[in-house]
Amino acid sequence: MSNAIATSLPRPRGAEHSMPDFVTRRMDEHYVTRIEKLLGGEHPHAWQPTPAGAVFLAGNDYLCLAGEPALVQAQLRALQNSQGELLMSAVYLQEGSAQHRLERKFAAFMGAEDSILTQSGWAANVGLVQCLAGPGIPVYLDMQAHASLWEGVQSAGAQAVSFLHNDMAHLRRQLAKHGRGIIVVDSLYSTNGSLAPLAELAELAERSDSLLIVDESHSLGTHGPGGAGLVAQWGLGGRVHFRTASLAKAFAGRAGIISCSSKFKGYFLSESRPAIFSSCLLSHELAWFDAALDFVATADGRRAALHRQTRLIRDSLRELGYNIEGSEQIIALEAGAEPKTLALRKTLERHGIFGAMFCAPATPKNRSLVRLTLNAGLKPAQVAQLLTACEQIRDEVGLANWSSTQRLHRLALV
Numbered sequence: 001m002s003n004a005i006a007t008s009l010p011r012p013r014g015a016e017h018s019m020p021d022f023v024t025r026r027m028d029e030h031y032v033t034r035i036e037k038l039l040g041g042e043h044p045h046a047w048q049p050t051p052a053g054a055v056f057l058a059g060n061d062y063l064c065l066a067g068e069p070a071l072v073q074a075q076l077r078a079l080q081n082s083q084g085e086l087l088m089s090a091v092y093l094q095e096g097s098a099q100h101r102l103e104r105k106f107a108a109f110m111g112a113e114d115s116i117l118t119q120s121g122w123a124a125n126v127g128l129v130q131c132l133a134g135p136g137i138p139v140y141l142d143m144q145a146h147a148s149l150w151e152g153v154q155s156a157g158a159q160a161v162s163f164l165h166n167d168m169a170h171l172r173r174q175l176a177k178h179g180r181g182i183i184v185v186d187s188l189y190s191t192n193g194s195l196a197p198l199a200e201l202a203e204l205a206e207r208s209d210s211l212l213i214v215d216e217s218h219s220l221g222t223h224g225p226g227g228a229g230l231v232a233q234w235g236l237g238g239r240v241h242f243r244t245a246s247l248a249k250a251f252a253g254r255a256g257i258i259s260c261s262s263k264f265k266g267y268f269l270s271e272s273r274p275a276i277f278s279s280c281l282l283s284h285e286l287a288w289f290d291a292a293l294d295f296v297a298t299a300d301g302r303r304a305a306l307h308r309q310t311r312l313i314r315d316s317l318r319e320l321g322y323n324i325e326g327s328e329q330i331i332a333l334e335a336g337a338e339p340k341t342l343a344l345r346k347t348l349e350r351h352g353i354f355g356a357m358f359c360a361p362a363t364p365k366n367r368s369l370v371r372l373t374l375n376a377g378l379k380p381a382q383v384a385q386l387l388t389a390c391e392q393i394r395d396e397v398g399l400a401n402w403s404s405t406q407r408l409h410r411l412a413l414v
Contacts, residue, residue, distance in 0.1 A: 078287035121246025124256030127272035133158035193326030221250025351389035
């Protein structure tokens with residue numbers, strides 16, 4: 001068919017072109033009110049292809065595993081040797097399967113009795129909370145806890161009780177008011193790189209007879225002995241009931257993990273809807289994680305490089321006047337309102353720095369930010385390029401008028 005004929009034909013019109021007004025109102029809120037009116041027609045997450053020489057800080061491959069030859073070769077061998085696989089729910093995997101063997105290996109790595117591999121970190125968190133909570137059970141969530149944990153509470157029909165970020169006094173008041181339940185936190189928060197006070201959280205969980213779930217998505221592989229995470233680093237493995245993680249960060253793959261007892265594992269596989277109604281991992285995915293686990297466990301040099309870069313960049317940005325909260329490899333440049341943050345992202349891109357714009361629902365409505373995720377492979381020239389850009393753009397992006405800057409000044413006066 002010629003292009004002229006193709007363009008003259010009427011465009012297909014499916015049922016989605018005549019949706020009810022309760023859907024079109026929501027879509028108009030997005031496309032008209034937000035994209036067109038607020039942001040001038042530019043989508044907050046759309047960027048141009050990264051040019052040569054740019055510094056890309058929007059990915060989560062903290063240890064730079066994605067192109068590691070040993071891992072790639074392990075995955076290739078698995079693909080080449082595959083004789084066809086049974087595509088089925090992991091519920092039906094027999095004892096001794098490749099997935100079960102890898103789960104035991106992950107459990108040993110994390111210092112747990114057993115573990116469960118899931119399709120994603122999202123599936124791990126939703127499935128776990130859905131299996132533990134229920135109507136009438138309060139689930140205490142840090143206000144910056146990952147959206148998947150909140151989704152799990154909703155899936156369980158449980159009561160979500162929020163507490164101010166890392167505010168243990170507020171959590172104590174909430175526990176006194178609502179009683180024992182489930183406390184849910186991230187060990188390292190994904191928007192600003194702050195750390196949870198895990199020892200205090202473990203103590204509060206024990207005093208209130210509550211369960212404690214810690215999402216280690218951004219600390220498993222990058223922190224702790226051999227990369228075993230912050231729970232292991234602080235010797236809390238026996239006091240945290242469950243740890244979860246997305247393996248799409250330091251492990252550079254696509255899956256999730258839950259640490260647990262073998263008895264709970266059997267219960268989870270019979271009760272978790274994400275587990276029951278999703279397929280198991282494939283052999284080449286298992287091969288990747290098997291090789292990645294060996295690599296991560298001995299990657300002390302890369303972890304040290306990541307932490308060294310983190311300290312240098314954070315300290316330098318603070319000296320430039322940026323209000324940099326947290327302490328770890330995730331850095332938030334919080335401009336505030338979405339138009340300001342979009343302008344910041346575009347200005348950084350003109351200087352060759354590519355970060356990710358975070359806005360509602362990933363952040364509170366007027367606390368949007370550009371997130372810079374650091375990695376172990378950053379070269380001195382790239383660090384210098386980032387810091388030079390952040391120095392040069394301060395007036396252009398109105399740093400002095402950012403809400404985060406004004407908040408910093410108010411704190412300095414207290």
